[in-house]
Amino acid sequence: MKPKILFASPIGPYTKLALKEDPIDFFYYRNTFGQKMFQLRSFQSWHSLHFLAQNIAVDSVVLENPTMKIFQKEIHNGEYEIIAIGFTILLTKKVLEMVEWIKLNFPAIEIVIGGYGTAVFTESFETSDKLKNMVNYISYGEGLELMNSIIKHKWNINNNNKVLRQDLLPAKNSFFRTHIEIFQQIVLVGGLGCVFGCSFCATSSQFNKKYIPLFTGKQLFDSLCEQRKKHPTIKSAIIYDEDFLLNRRQVLEFIECFKNSELQNSGMLLTIFASLKSLLNFSREELIDCGVGSIFIGVESLSEEVLKREGLTKRKGEVEDIFRQLHSYGINTIGSLIIGWDSQNLMLAKSDSERFINMNPTFYQVVPLHIVPGTKLWDEMKLAERVLPNYKVEFDGITDFNFEAKSFSHHEARDLVFKTYDGLVKEGGPWPFRFFENLLYGYLNLKEKNEANLFNRAKIYKSMLPATFILAFASRYFFFGKNYRYRWNQSMRKFIKHSPMLFFLGTVISPFVAFLLLVIWFYGNIKFLFSRKGDQPDFIRREYFS
Ligand code: SF4
Known part of the structure; x- marks a missing residue:
């Protein structure tokens, strides 16, 4: 029997819920919330599963969003010896269902679980404890190293690939609740983790405040060219890297390749993620040379007091001015605001909301402060006994508080979240107009x-x-x-x-x-x-x- 691994995402279906109540928001409707028919349905694949499958030394199959029935059928027919499942915290219960079924029917299959969901194991909860005890391996970090060592141990196969591959499925953006497509984006990954260690950030705590580069600037550019060849009609690409502009040398290497290539004139525009601090190390002209068309910037708060108290060093700089400058160069912004910080009273939170609305980000997200196991903020709240007593991992969605807020009620904060969305739409209209x-x-x-x-x-x-x-x-x-x-x-x-x-x-x-x-x-x-x-x-x- 030839060694083969099954990579799977959690099983569907997801609960049918109205947008305001949907804790998962699988399609990122929050980025265009309140924009009626222009609310974008953004479908992103489980990229990490494909990335792992493409870079290991044995054959594999990736299943995304299967039903339990399809998942079971795949295992019955597939002769798998290892199954790897990626998940997020909210989907812990679904993964437990999958694992229970495998252990009952195919006890010899080894199970690996990984992804951001593993943060749940930093604490003890009924569902996650059960899951932890049933699986063979847990991948807390980037995943590939562990997969290679499992393959070596089980089948004595070495991974001799020196250069990583990435051939990820493009993101599809379509009209609200439909498959009527508006545009697609090539997807690339630059690296994992982040060095800033913001108190609330799951990404940074997941990788212990470290950054794991996966590709050099030149390699990333080569991946972009390959994808461009494969998808010649797609005119934009999104690069997943929490702070793409952090390593100036790498970015300059990428710029050197990009500006001397045909891509510079092809209309290919990139969406990147960057901290304000790193962004300020680049001139607007350099961003243009880099092909940047949109930047996701975590604004989090506009109050100096919050930034200082929370130690958000990544936010150093005049963010409102930067948004204005970027827009004047035709560069779109995706701004993120958090409501519910301890050092905010309702008046300060309202002021944040108003200033954020005035910044008129092209796309946006406004969320209540949310604590994630493993983060500094979680530990602080736990110490202060402020994690909600009825906290359950299976209900831990992004749309609500999961701790006792200090300065105002959950109801007030949620109300302000939706008022901010409303204000954003009144200020700038829907995204096609903002874009235009x-x-x-x-x-x-x-x-x-x-x-x-x-x-x-x-x-x-x-x-x-x-x-x-x-x-x-x-x-x-x-x-x-x-x-x-x-x-x-x-x-x-x-x-x-x-x-x-x-x-x-x-x-x-x-x-x-x-x-x-x-x-x-x-x-x-x-x-x-x-x-x-x-x-x-x-x-x-x-x-x-x-
Ligand atoms: S800069 Fe962003 S990714 Fe990095 S730690 Fe802060 S919130 Fe997380």
């Missing part, structure tokens, strides 16, 4: 510059304007915020000078586009309402050969 506004101002600003790289970026923005314009124009039928309307009028006035014909076309076809958007919105809602299981992530099965 940045592109337009970025184009108008950069086309006047003498530097070739900036002028070139202006050309890219110009080529992207028509497609975004139509949706941005039609958004006016559905959104009525005073500031959004003001922004809409201002930017359309500028656009009409730039493209009068296109503007005229927009006025003619926008009623039809608006009607189509309404139909899609209606279809998505009806489909969700009448389907028994709601909107479930796609089932995926991939085979890999060593």
Whole structure:
């Protein structure tokens, strides 16, 4: 029998819930919350499973989002000797179900579990204790080293691959609750973990405040080129690395490759994650040379007191000013705000909310402060006996508090979260308009510059304007915020000078586009309402050969 491993995500289906109550938010609706038909359904695959499968020395199969029945069938037919399951804390119970079934029916199969869910083992809970006792291995870190050593131990097979592979499934972004696709993104991973050790951060505590680089700047660029060849129609890529700009030398290596390649002119734009502190080490021009089109920035709070008390050194710098500057270069922002810090009273939290709204991030997330086992904040809350007495891992979602808040009630904080979302939409409208506004101002600003790289970026923005314009124009039928309307009028006035014909076309076809958007919105809602299981992530099965 040839050695073979099954990699699996937790089984579905996920509970059918309204957006506000959904603790998992599998499709990242929080990034466009409140935007009606423009709420983006972003489907991300379980990338870590594919990454491991592609880099081990034996054959494997990856199963994503199977039902229990499909999972069982795969094991019955697959002759697996090892099964590896990736999970998050909230999905601990599902993994326990899977493991119990395997142990009962195939006791000889060895089980490995890994992923962010393993943070749950830093504490003792009924579900996780049971799970811990039933599995053979737990991978707390990056996973590949452990998988290689298990394979060596079991089959005496060495992994001689020196360079890592990454051929991950593109992220698919579609209309609300539908599979009607708007755009896709190539997915790459740069490295794991983060050195900043923010008190609340699960990623950083998972990797003991260390960063594990997986690819050099040049290797990452080569991976991007390979993926580009494989998916020639995709024009953007997302690089998973908690602080992509941290290692300046690596980034400069990437820039050197990128700016001297055909990608620079191809319109390929990157989405990266960066701390404000690292971001400030790069000029806007360098970001353009790097191909950056969007940056996820953890704002967390705008109050100096919170930043100091929580030791959020990553947030050093004038974040509001940076957002303005990035937008003026046509670079989109994904801002994240947390509500419920100990050093916040309701007034300070409201002030954070207002300032965040004014920053007008292109995409956003606003979440109640949430403590995760293994983090510094969890330990502090535990010591102060503030973890909720009825805490259960299986209900530990991102939409709610899981500890006794100090300064205001859970109800007040949740209320402020949704008021902030509401304010964001009133300020900037839906993402197609926000996107269009940045592109337009970025184009108008950069086309006047003498530097070739900036002028070139202006050309890219110009080529992207028509497609975004139509949706941005039609958004006016559905959104009525005073500031959004003001922004809409201002930017359309500028656009009409730039493209009068296109503007005229927009006025003619926008009623039809608006009607189509309404139909899609209606279809998505009806489909969700009448389907028994709601909107479930796609089932995926991939085979890999060593
Ligand atoms: S900078 Fe971001 S990833 Fe790093 S520790 Fe802080 S919150 Fe976590």
